[in-house]
Amino acid sequence: MTIAEIKVNVNQSEIREYLNQKLEERLNEVLFTWDIDQMTKRTCMSKSYLENEFLQDPRMRLLERRKEKGKRFWFYEESKQVMRDIMDEW
Numbered sequence: 001m002t003i004a005e006i007k008v009n010v011n012q013s014e015i016r017e018y019l020n021q022k023l024e025e026r027l028n029e030v031l032f033t034w035d036i037d038q039m040t041k042r043t044c045m046s047k048s049y050l051e052n053e054f055l056q057d058p059r060m061r062l063l064e065r066r067k068e069k070g071k072r073f074w075f076y077e078e079s080k081q082v083m084r085d086i087m088d089e090w
Contacts, residue, residue, distance in 0.1 A: 031076040033065070039074075043083070054083055 031038075036055070040047055054060055059082045066072045 033073040034076050034079070035071060035073055054086055057082070057086055059085070 027042075034042070036047055036050060039045070039050055043050070045053075055064075060074065060079060063074045063079045063082065064072055065074070
């Protein structure tokens with residue numbers, strides 16, 4: 001004897017978009033700076049492409065932080081916005 005039958009239609013693309021949005025919100029809360037390795041992972045771009053297309057830009061150079069001959073870092077939010085601006089100019 002069946003008491004109840006429930007059918008649920010799920011829009012997978014909307015769920016994926018929602019989850020990506022929530023992950024991005026969490027990352028924004030967590031990340032203060034990022035390095036070129038993190039940029040490579042999060043943007044799906046190679047290091048050489050990032051170097052040539054983004055990191056040579058004067059706006060990104062202003063955000064770069066490092067001690068003499070040390071590892072380079074960029075402020076996450078600010079550099080992400082500069083990267084968007086650069087991409088919008090293409």
